[in-house]
Structure formats: C-alpha cells, structure tokens
Amino acid sequence: MTFLILGILGGLIHVSNEQVHLFEKHAATDIAQRLDGPNRRVEVKANVGPEALWGDIHSVAIHASGFRASGLPFFTEPKRSQRGLVRDLQIDLTDFSLGKLHVQKMQAEIPDCHFDFPLAVNHRKIRLSRSGVGHGEVVVGQDDLEQFVLAKYHEIRRVSVKIDKDKIFIDGTGEFLIFKASFTVIARLECIDGNTLHLTHARVLIDGLPADEGVRKVLLDVLDPVVDVDRDLDLHGAIRVQGLTLRDGQLRAEGVAVIPDAPSTGSTEKSTPLGHKL
Numbered sequence: 001m002t003f004l005i006l007g008i009l010g011g012l013i014h015v016s017n018e019q020v021h022l023f024e025k026h027a028a029t030d031i032a033q034r035l036d037g038p039n040r041r042v043e044v045k046a047n048v049g050p051e052a053l054w055g056d057i058h059s060v061a062i063h064a065s066g067f068r069a070s071g072l073p074f075f076t077e078p079k080r081s082q083r084g085l086v087r088d089l090q091i092d093l094t095d096f097s098l099g100k101l102h103v104q105k106m107q108a109e110i111p112d113c114h115f116d117f118p119l120a121v122n123h124r125k126i127r128l129s130r131s132g133v134g135h136g137e138v139v140v141g142q143d144d145l146e147q148f149v150l151a152k153y154h155e156i157r158r159v160s161v162k163i164d165k166d167k168i169f170i171d172g173t174g175e176f177l178i179f180k181a182s183f184t185v186i187a188r189l190e191c192i193d194g195n196t197l198h199l200t201h202a203r204v205l206i207d208g209l210p211a212d213e214g215v216r217k218v219l220l221d222v223l224d225p226v227v228d229v230d231r232d233l234d235l236h237g238a239i240r241v242q243g244l245t246l247r248d249g250q251l252r253a254e255g256v257a258v259i260p261d262a263p264s265t266g267s268t269e270k271s272t273p274l275g276h277k278l
Helices: 002-033 050-054 117-123 142-152 213-223 229-233
Strands: 041-047 059-065 084-098 101-115 128-130 134-141 156-164 167-175 180-190 196-206 239-247 250-257
Touching: 002 041, 002 059, 101 142, 101 250, 134 142, 142 156, 142 167, 142 250, 156 239, 167 213, 180 213, 180 239, 196 213
Parallel strands: 059 084
Antiparallel strands: 041 059, 084 101, 101 128, 101 134, 134 250, 156 167, 167 180, 180 196, 239 250
C-alpha cells in the first residue's frame, strides 16, 4: 500500500512538473512580447512540490535582460481569485531601460504573492491578484545618469556626471531662464519621500565661480529632483526608496518592493502574465 501511495504521488508530482514547465515557457514568451528590444531575453523558473496541485508554489524566479519598456511590466489584479500562492517571488532584471533611464540592475524578492488559481488550472494563465511586501534594489551607473539628464532636461546642452564618496558631481553647460553658462554642482542625494531623489547640501559654481543665491536657485530648480521614480520610470509605487549609496560610479537605491495594482484601464481579460494589462 505504501508503494502504491508513493507511486500515485510521484505521478501527480510528475504531471505537476510538466504543467509548471509549460507555464515557464509560455510565461517567458508572453512577458518577452510585452518588452521591446532585439536582444531581450526572458526566463521564468518555478520551484514546486506536491503542494502545487492545490496552488501552493514554493518560488517563482523571473530573469530578464536587454529590453526596453515604458514602465513596470508587472502588475496585480485585485479583483481576481487569491486562491493561489507563490511563497517567494524573485525578480532579477539586468541591462535594461525604463523610459529614458538605462538601469544596470533591478532586483526584488517578494514573499506571499497570491494568484488566480482557477484561471491557472482552467486556462494555463497566471495573473497575480495580491502582492506581499518585500525588498528591492536598483543600480544605475553614472554614464546612465548622464544620458538621462540630457534626455530629461532640455535646458542642459552638455553634461558629465561622476559618482563617488557619497556625492554626485555634475559638470555641464546649459541655457536657463536668465543666463547661459557652464556650471558645476557637487551635492549629496537624498530621498525623503521614498520616491524623489533630491540634490542636498549642494555647492554650485557658475563659470568656475560660486553662484549667487538667485542663480543657484534657478539651476537647482531645473535639476532637482534628479529622478522622480514613479513619474520618470512609471513604477506605480513598486519601490519605495529607504536608502541610497553613491560609490565607485554607481547609484544604489534600496527599499520596500511590491507588485502594484494595475491601473484601472480596460478589461482584466486583456492582460499579460503576472497581471500586466494591455
């Protein structure tokens, strides 16, 4: 009897694994279709046990690289069933662009994410319905910030960005409301509201000389905030920054990570894997 039970259980696990591998393939393909770039690559891996037969999945890992997107490609759909559970959702994105910013790396690990299990069983589609709260990190290089500043601020004609020793060094030329000049800004970056990265304790030079307060204000009003995470990257609150590190040419931002609710536009039937609406 014991061997019979083990045999049946083994068969169920085998079927479950076949279904999971099929989901991995289809999910990776569908996610890739929602991303731009000829070199985009997407891989989805699931770690399951017999609990997967009733919608309890140990972990799902999403790896993607070499793509462009206007904003976050993953959302939840709260109105869907929450019977399915992914105990550990891991997202690892490298060498990609969101909006005008190239990002070296974005990683998140989010526990206890729920999905529509009946939809998965009946239609082999995965739609997240509720996100847990986890931890995330974003890494951006100084060259990436250079190109971002040029693309975002039309007043800036030339710019060089260096990052080191907890400071950002910005040199450039620009045409502003009341003057045209070369400038240098040496400052720290701080994020008080979890979303906007502000220049603080800034030292400003205009044509090599300390700027007066009026000119200083005009320049900082143009450049600050350097990055608005939700507006510039269209992340919809996916990451709330709690700490910044500026070292060796890299900006690292880390904080709370979630999969946000999808914007309420259109039908939930037209959505990509993991709940992204078309």
